[in-house]
Structures are given as C-alpha cells and as structure tokens.
Amino acid sequence: MKYVKVETVLPDNLIKEIQKYIQGEYIYIPSQAEKKKRWGENSGSRSYIQGRNEEIRNKHSNGFKIKDLAEEFFLSIDSIKKIVYTKDK
Template sequence: MSCRKSIHALPAELLEQIQEYVEGEVIYIPKKKSSKKCWGENTDTRGILAARNAQICQDFQSGMSVKQLSDKYFLVEKSIQRILRKRKIE
C-alpha cells in the first residue's frame, strides 16, 4: 500500500467535500473490486501448491498413509485429508 498526499491526488473540489467528513486523519481508500487480484495471482505459489497437492494424491494412491504423507510434506493430518478429499471431488 502506498501513501500519497491528497492535494496531489484529488481535485480541490473533491478534497473540500472529503474534508466535510474527515479532516486531518489518515484514511484508506480500497481498490475497486474489478482491480483486485485473486490470491496467488502475482506469484507462482498457486502452481507450486497445486503440484504439491497432486503429488500428495499420487503418493496416497501408491500406498502411503495419511500419517506418512503428513511427515513427508510437513502438514498436519487434517490438511492431508482435506487435500485428498478435495481432489477426490474434482
């Protein structure tokens, strides 16, 4: 989040209107919904997790237990079960 002076970012008329409600305070103006990005859109984290989850499913189908998968991938057993359940639904 960046910070800009309102006198440089807003027209004088709009600034005067805002001062009717807020004066001398810092306010946050959120992005428009159309400008928001989904989680993981800026990085490759989404792809990395998808590949990891696919590997977890493959290991499970090869005979590894949930406990073994938990130890191998450093996840709690509930997370492994959730991943397996989600992949089964898809």
C-alpha cells in the same frame, strides 16, 4: 504505494467535500483497473500449494499411506486426508 498531495490531483470543491468526512488522515483510493487477487497469487504460494497437493494426491493414488505422506510433507494426518479426499477446484 506512492503518496500524492491532494491539491495536485483534485479540484478544491472536491477536497472540501472530502474534508467533511475525514480530516488529517490518510485515505487510500484504489485504481478502477485494479482487480483483487486471491490469496497467494502475488507471492506464488497458491501455485506452490496446488502443486504440492497434486503431488500428494498422485502419491496416494500410487499406494502411499496417509501416515507416510503426513511425515514426508510435514502435515497432519487430517490435513493429508482433506487434500486426498477433496476434489481440486
């Protein structure tokens, strides 16, 4: 994020109006085009976990036991059950 001096981008009357509410603090103004992304979309974690969960579901449907899947993927048995028994969104 880049900081910009307010005097270079806003008119004086707007600066004075903002100063009625906040003085000497930083303020973040998001862009209008900015769309909020869901958790993990920027880093790729979301797609990694979706792929891992799909692999767990496939292995379970091919006969792998929940206990074995928990050991293989380093997850608790309850976590594997949640993955296996819930539908992917």
